[in-house]
Amino acid sequence: MVESKQQWKAWLYLSPAIVLLLIFTVWPIINTVAMAFMEDYSGLAKIGGDTAFRFGIGNFAKVVQNADFQQALINTVLLCVISVPISTILALLIAVALHAIKPLQKALQTIFFLPYVTNSIAIGMVFAAMFNVIGSVGTRRPLISSYGIVNDIIRFFGGNWVNWINSGSEHWANMFVLITYIVWNALPFKILILLGGLTGINKQYYEAAKVDSTPRWRVLTRITVPLLSPMLAYVVITGFIGGFKEYTSIVGIFGESMGPVHAKGSMNTMVGLIYDSLASNNQGRASAAALILFGIILVVTLINLWVSKKHVHY
Template identity: 30%
Template sequence: MNVQPAGSPGAAPSPERLPERRGSSLSSKTSEGLWGYLFIFPQLLGLVAFSLIPLVSAFVISMMNWDGMGTKQFVGFQNFIGQLRDEEFRIALVNTVYYTILSVPTGIVLAMLVAVGLNRVRGKILYRLIYFMPNITMSVAVAVVFMWLFNADFGLINMYLKQWFGITGPSWLTDSRYVMPSIAMLSVWMGLGGNMVLFLAGLQGISRSYYEAAEIDGAGKWQQLIHITIPLLSPTTFFVTIMSIIGSFQVFDQSFVMTSGGPAKASYTLVYHIYETAFADFTFGKSTAAAVILFLMILSLTLFQMKMSRRWVHYED
């Protein structure tokens, strides 16, 4: 029988050394874990202080009758019931949904078309810069400029409509039929650059081999767009759709600056309703209840979209 020395290459590890190695491995993992928690601690602290605690506080205040100064009185779900029965809340909800229907599909389609066009030309970096600039401009400043553009008497839009087409432009911001489409046009223009950059990144991630195979099979540009580009851009489209809907339900700046919710509350949105309920009526409990309802609506829509995405979002293998 051959017995190998303890120090030979084929020898089994000494039983006495196994606990030492395991202990060393566990100590190394513990040290790495501690360093990981140390690095994420500042972000975790900010998340708790500025997100989780305010979120819990909002749910608590939504069940209180509070004017922001005096004592709080617990009223349960009365604030939620009152908001759902409130005519102004229903008007704001209808206006917000209408604005979402106007702005989100239009913004996504235009951003995708612009991205497809820029993906085929030279100087992409310069064009990306030009298109992205409105996205980083202050929304209040943009709204003030568009107030002048949409002015019914001396605005540039109506002036060019009259000179070029002989059309008398409408009262964009003072007619209840046109005020929400006007705000939607402003929002589409502002968000076009950001969505375009996302679509452009998605386009550059599509392998060129798909288009080469389609060209060999005789597929034209339109067929390539329908059968290759759009399906393989579906993950980007899904992300842009979710973010656009969330942003559209939170529209406030444009309505506040350009129309103050008018005319006749035609541009009165949910966030504007939350603002007025809190800082005009000083009923913070009702205002927070409306904010919680808005949060639950956005959460429900997002979860629904994530569930439905399994049917139409295609990931490249």
């Protein structure tokens, strides 16, 4: 039996959270969904927005037909599809290697976790500095004073320097820099989770493999990966969700123009597009874009779960 006094007390304890959640979580869900269907709605009359609107799916149509949206969607999908497998495989190899050593294990583990505690804008600026070329790039006869450390390393091994992020750089080069940064940034979390999973695996499997003198590679693919599959599924799913919400790493490398000097906005992502719509005071369209993003993340997560259901051993 529940005393009514205790009921009353429980709600008192909950009240601060409930009030704030109603204002900043529940209301936004209702309002954003509603605004998505309010065509040409700017909402913010206070800062000169037009509050007139009519209901319809025009916002969605406008967002989808927008060339910027298509570019942003391509960018987002591309960086997810490339960076998630690379970072997952690298993290798996590093975690397995860390698990196989004794001396230095703690020290190396600490080093690999370091990128996690960084400011993504700040370190993005460091990556920009590493790939930046100083001099007149993009002209017919470039006069270079410094190629940047990455190009210096490439030249040291006899390769040709690349215009990574400067004026006139190509989209694939921009993408390469961004994905390198995202992978670097994504490793710590994945290594932490996978290493946690590895320590949970029963040692007997490995001893049995040792008795049968199973080669290392087979041990990895036949024992470690299947037994680690729940953690692998977890890091892949969170990796995709994070990838679809990528935004600040691009601001870090390319600045708020979201692209190299000659092609502003060419590196924009879905989230970037939502904030662009907000900045241009178009609440309706921003809401529609956010719902589309939510839908994409939901579908991708469901696909991931469906795939992992087939392959994950619990």
